Amino acid sequence: MPATDSLTPIPSHEELAERYAPLLDVVRAAAAEADEAGELPPQVFAALRSSGILGAAIAVEHGGLGGDAVLTNRLIELVAAADPSLAIILFQHYAVSARIGEWGSAEQRGGYLPLLASGEWIAASAWSESGAGADKRNLSTKARRSDDGWVLDGAKTFTTGAGIAQLYLVLAQSSEPGDTDSTYGSDGQTFFLVESGTPGLVADTGMDLVGMRASATGFVELHECQVDSGSVLGPVGRATSIIAGVRESGATLGAVSTGIAESAYRLVMAHAERRGLARQQAARHRLVDLGARVEAARALVERAGRKDADDPGTTTLYSKVIASTVSEEVCQEALRLLGSAGFLRGHQLNKLARDARAVGLMGPTNDLCRDLVSAGWAR
Template sequence: MDFPASPPTAPGAPELTGLLARLRTEAHDDTTGRPSDSALDALRASGVLRLPVPVEYAGFGAGWHDANRVITTLARTDASVGIIVFLHYAAVSRIIAYGSQEQRKQVLTAVSDHGLILASSWSEPGSDAAKQNIATTAQRQADGGWVLNGAKTFTTGAGVADLYLVLARTGAQDSGSGSYGRTDQGIFLVDSTRPGFTTDGVLDLSGMRRSATGLIRLEGYAAEDGDVLIRSGDTPAVIGHPHTVGLTLGAVALGVAEEAHDIAVEVGRRRSLLDSPLYRHHVFELGSRLAAVRGVVEAATAPPGDRSGPALTAKVFASETAEAICRGAQELAGSAAFSRGHALNRLAQDARAVTLMGPPNYLCRELVTARLGAR
């Protein structure tokens, strides 16, 4: 693989100052549907990407609580980059837990040394949110390798990521399914520099418009046997693994909500509205909701053992409450806040996007409540 040229420079922890400064200059610009190359260079150089990578692979070895906090910090400035980093961390968590020794050494070391960006590619046109029915296939070859064919949509980081975790059918769709994915599916490490891999543009989304969410195509992509992350009945567990460690999209929603709240306060200060008890009380209501979101996101990594329930609950509560906070901030800011280019309008659309991103909130509710009957 041809790795990016800019290595991380942080000595012992990610250096966010330069990255955030770069993102502030362009977060309002969604014309290309993706972060600029300079922003991606700053992301790679910051050390953010190797935050949860174990120290044995030259990472910082941080816990998932710290990972959620970094995601929130990024999302306050640029929610789209927050989403890209969230999905990168999710892929890192899967490789740590399920990758072979060689995969962990090669991929995780490349994240640390070269700023490799990872992404996951599950969704397809017409497939359900639980990824039960997909058309992308992986055909076993006589030499032990695989040939992948298919198209994926709603891949966040398309054309930005260097390595993709791709879900594909490894057999006839007649075996059992898990709560998220099927047991006759495999997950493959797909190198964006190899023949057979192409990206097909980005989608014109309402929210997360800089997240490079688009289509990838696999046409005769040759994967080696060592590129298989998993091809057994564990596939549903691998898909859902990031939730078990407490990694949550609620961290992105929290960053959006924090920024919307601060804008409402600044609008009041700038217009001398904070002298009004009514305005102050409205701001208080936004702040109390924000405190609840922060508490739920912080709690996602607190329980011992499987943290799926708290992580999915945080995703639902944080994203839906962030939407409400953004609406409240827009109402306080007045009609200008509903214009296409206003920061609050962008934040409101980003909060809405989090509710729809996988697993969407209705599926999160099902995944959490289904456990109740199993007890």
């Protein structure tokens, strides 16, 4: 599929599922193997790169699909229903692509976006680090000016796509932090676009995760990593202005959770049909409740993507909290309905339950989402 094949108007979930069926078939077939091995096999990346899906958040003029958050949320949900690990990689790719499209210089947009849209390159976010906390206000990664640019030093943890990405969006402290009203990040922080081959950057996917095991989540170390001044994304020392806009974008990790919940619901419905549970009123009612929760989560994710609420940013944060909570609840109730079958280590629902739990802990964590929503209440 050519990356320039625009998806406007936005197709329905069903139309997207049909359009990307070849990719989804490959992803589903490899999901169990990838989880066991802790990495996605080459055929998944080959299918991902050739599908055209990587360009969804990139403007048509740069070879993308020109999609908005409604489209990317729907695509993330579809991929998450096949394998949440790949959906997280895709989510981060979309996030970096969108930030470059919004804040990048003409040179950055023209240089990076066509590569990211075509599938030749994958992008990843490198924000988190040990000791910084969920709010990223105590960074140890430093950026200091040099004669011809900047030098980055530090270490990032829980970077999804570490080792497979060709481009990293790195958050670093470029000057001493002062007073700030931000509840996420602090002043004096700057974003840098760092290519994977840059001397001093080393990625390591050695984390042995419980959930999202095939998401290539690991470490990114920066030691005397020299980048030129053209690597800065957005205003120097004002990364908070970019971070603050992320919640307004409508893109939400709740889409990953909705995909997980949908997959769990389909699995338990198939089990109920095989075992004749539909003849039991109590079982039928429990299944109806599960279906209703999935639809409610999807509706909130859709509204976040449309950005038509009175406070779109708050709706996006709500969608993360609610959808991730729903996905955990749906997985646990589905396992209870399975009975003894749910005790089998290799059952797909156990993988989904682990993945569902992981989303709630991903940034912004659910507790940080609550802090961000309620930050002004006590003033």
